[in-house]
Every structure is written in structure tokens, then in C-alpha cells.
Amino acid sequence: MLKIEDLWVEVQGRDILKGINLKIGTGETHCLFGKNGSGKTTLLMTLMGFSGYRVKHGHILFKGEDITYLPINERARRGLGVAFQRPPTLRGVQLKNLLALYSKETDIGSRLALAYNFEDFLERQVNLGFSGGEIKKSELLQLLAQSPDLLLLDEPESGVDVENLDVICQMIRKLLQKDIPAKRRKSGLIITHTGLILNYVNADRGHVMLNGQIYCHGNPLDIFERIKNYGYEECAKCRLFEQSLKI
Amino acid sequence: MRYSENHIGNKNVSDEELLKTFSPASESKGPKDTGEFEEEELERLKQTGIDLTHPNRTGTFVQTNHTVQRCDCESSGIELLPVTAALKKYDGLKEYWWRLISAEKDSFTREADQELDNGYFIRALPGEKVIYPLQTCLYIRDENLAQRVHNIVIAEEGSELNIITGCSTHPHLRSGLHIGISEFYVKKGAKLTFTMIHNWGENVYVRPRTGIRVEEEGVFLSNYISLKGVKSVQTLPTATLTGPNAVARFNSVIVAPEGSDIDIGAEVILEAPGTRSEVVSRTISTGGRVVARGHLIGLAPDIKAHLECQGLILAEHGVIHAIPELEAHVAGVDMSHEAAVGRIAQEEIEYLMARGLDEEEATSTIVRGFLDVRINGLPPELNEELQEVVEECHKGM
Ligand SMILES: Nc1ncnc2c1ncn2[C@@H]1O[C@H](COP(=O)(O)OP(=O)(O)OP(=O)(O)O)[C@@H](O)[C@H]1O
């Protein structure tokens, strides 16, 4: 589904991503861990094609096609979708209007509101005064309307209370077709600090980002436990260990 | 330069010269009643929220040129009269006539004082609450006229009143001058919502002069919408909040196409403790010039006032000039302003593009949101209706 080859990205004249390699297969869910400021959001924004993220080197292949320099909406049309960590406020634009724009289904807003308990939410202006948890819900609702094939979720569970965590994880499970493993076509890359999401959504692989590079690939639960017990720096050592084995 | 200048052709002219350019509305001939309006005229009035067949209106006032054609009201708690009739009935309306604005303020007030055509008088009796709005229409139907009106609106103690004013010119008319004096009295505990929609011709000059007085616990809400081309508008309503906890809110949504020069704003004097005010303008230039003013003057402690100017320039050569002013004369005031002018934030466009919209769709979605005129305090039906009017106009943008 997604293949990233030696990706170097510069933001405001500074190298942020320094040679990322990553592969996500169809139907797979991957987790991305990493310290604050290590470049996780930058990777997602680059995959989506946002301006300000300049690819200096390397390629992004999506469903076999090189999309490194495609416009944002073309990537969205091909099936890429992001839930943003800090989306902008759109004054006067009601959430239900956006949902209607993103989906062919008439009355998508009411159906989703009913399915996931969103009273009073649809009429709100997008992201205006949304609480942390409301932002997450609104992002996932929009993705449900859009129904992408590869979901890039930037900390979908941060700042969400226990009850809402349940709703949010239901939405993610739906988006990733977790309940139909045999027919699953959707893939995901989920950034998480808390690892809480792993209690609800099984992930196939985990990666750790440190200082613009991906160290350590492996079982997400194992990795998360290591980070909890030994900190991120240990993961760096872990890769050094992998490399030393190769030599 | 305090105000926008007058231009005729390519020439700058003084206010006096401008007045001489147009002939008095009193010399015109209008149709005898609104039944003679053509379909396209009715359509045009609808674009300013005026619907002559609308069942959900408490009353209707239509003045075409200098003639009052309709003046009828269903509610016994509301008094609706041509202002000339009210002047006779109430012995010159001494308490209300030129009390909030000086007749000597400028050439336009003097003109309206000396050469009055007519205007409306609306009074809600104490405690009277009307659900459906009254609609008042000031219409210029013939080329090159100067229409001079003077309106008086009184919301007596504890009353609630809702007015939609549509101002426009005949669809095929280009030039004219509209001078509108308006004095609003919101008494103790009363609430007045005033929604004004302008749809003038592209060579029309508009000079409203407005004063508002809000007493203790009173609420004045103003909603001003102008989306179509007009040569020049210049207005700065002044609201004085005289009693504790009085509120005044101004909300305006303006589009200035090429050739339009729109200078609008509001001045609010917060005289009593606990008074509150909010002045919000959203302006778009598609080639024209907008000056968005706001002046808040805090004279008492414990007041709260906020000013917001948001401007979008969607053409190469548009001008938006935001002039927010805060003036506090005592300690203990809470006054703030926020102004942002420019193009649509790239981040917002890209956010929508990331969900599959192309750049044009994303831009128009944001602009449509920007032009959302639903405001707090308006009845929901009216909000929806206004929004429809705006969307209709927006399609033609
Ligand atoms: N637009 C920008 N301008 C300047 N610096 C930026 C910009 N975007 C990202 N950076 C910098 O790039 C680095 C990586 O940021 P990024 O947002 O990708 O981190 P992150 O891993 O998502 O962190 P967090 O866990 O805190 O969300 C940081 O040092 C950040 O300050």
C-alpha cells in the first residue's frame, strides 16, 4: 500500500526527516512512536503533501504509484487520509457541511451522528472552540465520510477521556475494517504516545522515530513496553545492535 | 482622510456637489401601489429579505422614492406609521426627533432635515413581544434620485422587536443617492434586533446616519449585510449604552466588488457599569475598497467590549483597511480587539484539500463559511432565511 524510500524532508530550512524507510502492506496497521519533536507529524504532513514540507530526496510510493510530488487533493483522491493533530479553525463552516461534501451518501451527517452519539455536534463551526477530545472525534468523523484506504492518524487518543476513548476506538476500528479481517483492505499508520489505542486496536508493527530517523521495527506491544521501561534512547541502541548484526 | 471620498466619473467631489448631482425624490412619480411592481423587482426585493407575500411578517412598510406605498401591521401592540404621520400625531416627536444625531452633523443630515421625503416610525408598546419580524423597505425606483428618509424606532420597556430592512434600487437603475437618518430607542429591558440588507445599484451613493440609545438591561442587535456592488457607502452608527447591563452588538458582512467603496463601522459608548458590546465585521474585497471601523469607548468600570475585524482580499487589487480603536477612560474595563486581513490561510485550504476537495472547492467552502450571517440572538428561522438570501447572492459572485 505504502512504501517510503530514503525520504529526506526540510521544514523552514531545517532538515527534519533524515532518510526514512517504511513499508505498510494492504490491510496492515502500524504504530509510530517517538519523542516530542522527533518528526512524526512532519512525516504525515509530507505524505499528504502539505506545503512547507520540502522533499529533498527520496520517494513516496502509494499503491505502486510515485506520489512524492502530487497535489494534496490528488493524494486524497487516491485514498490517503489524515486525522490531524492540530487542524485549523474554519469559521462559519459547519461540520455537517463538510461531511456532506466528502461523501456521496445523502444525510451522512445524521447517520454518523446516530451511530457515534454526536448530538449538537454537526451544527458547530469546524474546530471553533472544540475541546481536545472533540477535535479528535471531528477528525475521525470526517475520515468516515471520506473513507480513505490508508489512514494516517496523528495521536487520535491524546486528551480523550475514558468514555470517549471507547467511541474513538470504535471509529478507528470501523475505519480500519478491524471487524472483517478476511476482507480487510484498509491500512493505517497511527502515531501514539500513550499506547492506549493498542488495547482496542490491534497493530501489526511498530516503529520508533528519533531525531528524524526511524529506529527499531518490531512488534508494537514489545516496543511500547521497552519504551516504557527503558526510554526512547534504548531503541536507538537497539537499532545499532541490529546494524552491528548485519556487519 | 476621515471618510471615503466621493467620486463622480474620475473626479473627487464634495458632499455639497454630490447632493446637487441628484434630483429630489419628491419630484419623481412612483407607482401607486406595490401591486404594480414587476416580477424582477419583487425578486430583487427578496434578495434584501423583503417578501411582500411572506406570511411570517408582523408588518410591512414600503417606501418607493418619496412615496409610502404600504404601511400595515397585524399586531395591536406595534405602531407602524409613515414618519410624517407620526410627527403630526405626536406633535413633532420632540423626545425622539434629532435627539441621537445632530441635524447639523454634516451636509447629509442638513439635507434630510430640510428636504425630508418620509421614513418609518415603529414603536413596540411596553411588554409587547412580537415573534415575526416587521419588514421595512426603502426602494429607489427611478434614475438619479436622492431619497431622504428619517426613521424612528422605539422599543418601549420590556418589549421585543425584530426588524428587517431591505434597501435597494430598481434592477435596471444605476445612479442614485440614499440618505437615511435612523434613531433607535431601546428602553429598559427591551430588545431590538435590526437586520439591514443592502442591494444597491453600482453607481449609488449611500449615506446612513444612525444613533442608538440603549437603557438599563436593554439589548440592541444589529446585523448589516451588503454583498453587491455599490458606488459608495459611508456610515458609522453610534450606540450609547446609558443604563447598567445594556448590550449592543453589531455584526456586518460586506463584499466589495471592483468599483465599490464601502466605509462602515460602529461606535459604541459604554457609559454605565456592566454594559457590554461586541462589534464584528467580516469583509471581502473582490476588487473594491472596504474601510472597517470600530470604536469602543469605555466610560464606566466593569464593562466588557470586543472588536473584531476579519478581512479577506480575493482579488489582486482589493483594499481592506481595518481601523479598530479602543478607548478606556477608567480602570476596571475589559476591552479587546482582534483584526486580521489578508488572503485565505493556505493551511485552511490544504486542510480541505486533504479531504479531497480541489483548491477552488476548498476556497469557496471557506468563503461561504466566512459569509455565514447567522448570529446569536436572532430567531433560528430568521437566521436560516438570511443565510439563504446570502447563499443566493453568493452564487452570483
Ligand atoms: N512549520 C514548522 N516550522 C518550524 N519548525 C517546524 C515546523 N514543523 C515542524 N517543525 C519542527 O520539526 C520538528 C519535528 O516536529 P513534528 O511536529 O514533526 O514532531 P512530532 O514528532 O510530531 O512531535 P509531537 O510528539 O510533539 O507531536 C520539531 O522540532 C518542530 O519544531
Ligand SMILES: [Mg+2]
Ligand atoms: Mg506531532
